[in-house]
Amino acid sequence: EVQLVQSGAEVREPGESLKISCKGSGYSFTSYWIGWVRQMPGKGLEWMGIIHPRDSHTTYSPSFEGQVTISADKSVSTAYLQWSSLEASDSAMYYCARRNGGTDDYWGQGTLVTVSS
């Protein structure tokens, strides 16, 4: 069974750093892209970027380029999304999803990030 399991909810203060994770299982992790999607409270889905775990080739949406860093460690079948300096506006639910051809066919359960002083 294909599964993407994300790390738990996080609460941080503005200016702090954060790295959340997405662990894949039940399939060949290095054969599929993994993407990240943001959903701000009460809002829609925003596509952030994508990484291929085989070689860590990464492409970002222009809206998120320079704001976050996407990485992966194929040895532990895990993709990551990180911030070096959080802002209150980064408070949102973040989802990872497996890219299969032209679709996001399996999704993680989401990680809620709250940034507040």
Place this chain on the structure above:
Amino acid sequence: DIQMTQSPSSLSASVGDRVTITCRASQNINIYLNWYQQKPGKAPKLLIYAVSSLQSGVPSRFSGSGSGTDFTLTISSLQPEDSASYYCQQSYTIPYTFGQGTKLEI
């Protein structure tokens, strides 16, 4: 970026109704159009890919059509469990943008 515009933003319908949600792309995206369903507090779920192909396990009352810039998601006979938000997404070019969503109340 390709802009995806859904309509309506919300709608209310009854069990057994036929419902149509539309999605318009700001440029030609061929058949690279997906639909997702999201229930409150849950991750999105893939319903339809490549305009009209039903994801495994999705009920046949869901269907999709269209090409180029104009697409539709149709639910032929609404069920109570269809109450959710629905999003279109283009997979033609990065960034793979989503529509703003349609909230469907039963």
